[in-house]
Amino acid sequence: MMILRTTPEMRGQSRTWHRAGESVGFVPTMGFLHEGHLSLVRIAKERCDRVVLSIFVNPTQFGPNEDLAAYPRDFARDEALCRTAGVDAVFYPEVATMYAPDHSTWVVEEALTGVLCGASRPGHFRGVTTVVSKLFHIVEPDVAVFGRKDAQQALVIERMVRDLDFAVEIVVAPLVREADGLAMSSRNKYLSADERQRALSISRGLRQAVALYERGERVGAALCGAVAGEIAAAAGRIDYVELVARADLRPVAQVEGPVLLAVAARFGATRLIDNVFLG
Numbered sequence: 001m002m003i004l005r006t007t008p009e010m011r012g013q014s015r016t017w018h019r020a021g022e023s024v025g026f027v028p029t030m031g032f033l034h035e036g037h038l039s040l041v042r043i044a045k046e047r048c049d050r051v052v053l054s055i056f057v058n059p060t061q062f063g064p065n066e067d068l069a070a071y072p073r074d075f076a077r078d079e080a081l082c083r084t085a086g087v088d089a090v091f092y093p094e095v096a097t098m099y100a101p102d103h104s105t106w107v108v109e110e111a112l113t114g115v116l117c118g119a120s121r122p123g124h125f126r127g128v129t130t131v132v133s134k135l136f137h138i139v140e141p142d143v144a145v146f147g148r149k150d151a152q153q154a155l156v157i158e159r160m161v162r163d164l165d166f167a168v169e170i171v172v173a174p175l176v177r178e179a180d181g182l183a184m185s186s187r188n189k190y191l192s193a194d195e196r197q198r199a200l201s202i203s204r205g206l207r208q209a210v211a212l213y214e215r216g217e218r219v220g221a222a223l224c225g226a227v228a229g230e231i232a233a234a235a236g237r238i239d240y241v242e243l244v245a246r247a248d249l250r251p252v253a254q255v256e257g258p259v260l261l262a263v264a265a266r267f268g269a270t271r272l273i274d275n276v277f278l279g
């Protein structure tokens, strides 16, 4: 497995593979890998001859009061997991490699990023679309795999790829959970034992909403209320619990077509997100 740290090395390797007729799959991450990330690697391996996984804690997608400095990092562990998973190359650039000191060009999606995490994390998606554009230009993948854990992010990336004619196919993979239901996330490491126990209220609330939906409930307030009630009872601080249309993230009052029930909540200092599809 190669570890590539510069743009010329990464792009050169991708072009070497392409010249040999091999396709390149790509899994962008911020590292501190878990089974959710590895499920994306498996999908990329099924689809492509070669798999690149990037590890880059992208400073431009963090707000000034967010956890950039504290974000968990363990390259040695990530490297071992990638080797076992059969990754061909890890792209592991430094911040200075990705951003010139006078970097001043941004990629901005304008229709889908004003709600949910876009509303509670101003500037977050501008950082995401910019860094993913840069990574696509450096890795030149045929296929890129994103997780549905970040459902809004996946939709924004699909829109960006369509609107700006990136020559990459986007695959969105299922959300992977711990055995007890907690959505896997690198940020789960921050949780104390008590916070982790209380954070189960998020997935429990979402399961209740699914059960209500299956019994015929279609009213957004009732479905969101079930989730919010569980989280509040566990003393979580809710950022949002919202029902939105899956196609364009427009808030909806009723489940009429495919919708996303999305949650962000804090336990202690840790902000967690989760979601389910309904309809």
Ligand code: AMP
Pocket: 028, 029, 030, 031, 036, 037, 039, 040, 145, 146, 147, 148, 149, 150, 173, 174, 175, 176, 177, 183, 184, 185, 186
């Ligand atoms: P991150 O390292 O958190 O930026 O995530 C990198 C990629 O892994 C993104 O496409 C995420 O959506 C995906 N991912 C993270 N956690 C999960 C999970 N629990 N299930 C599926 N995909 C995930």
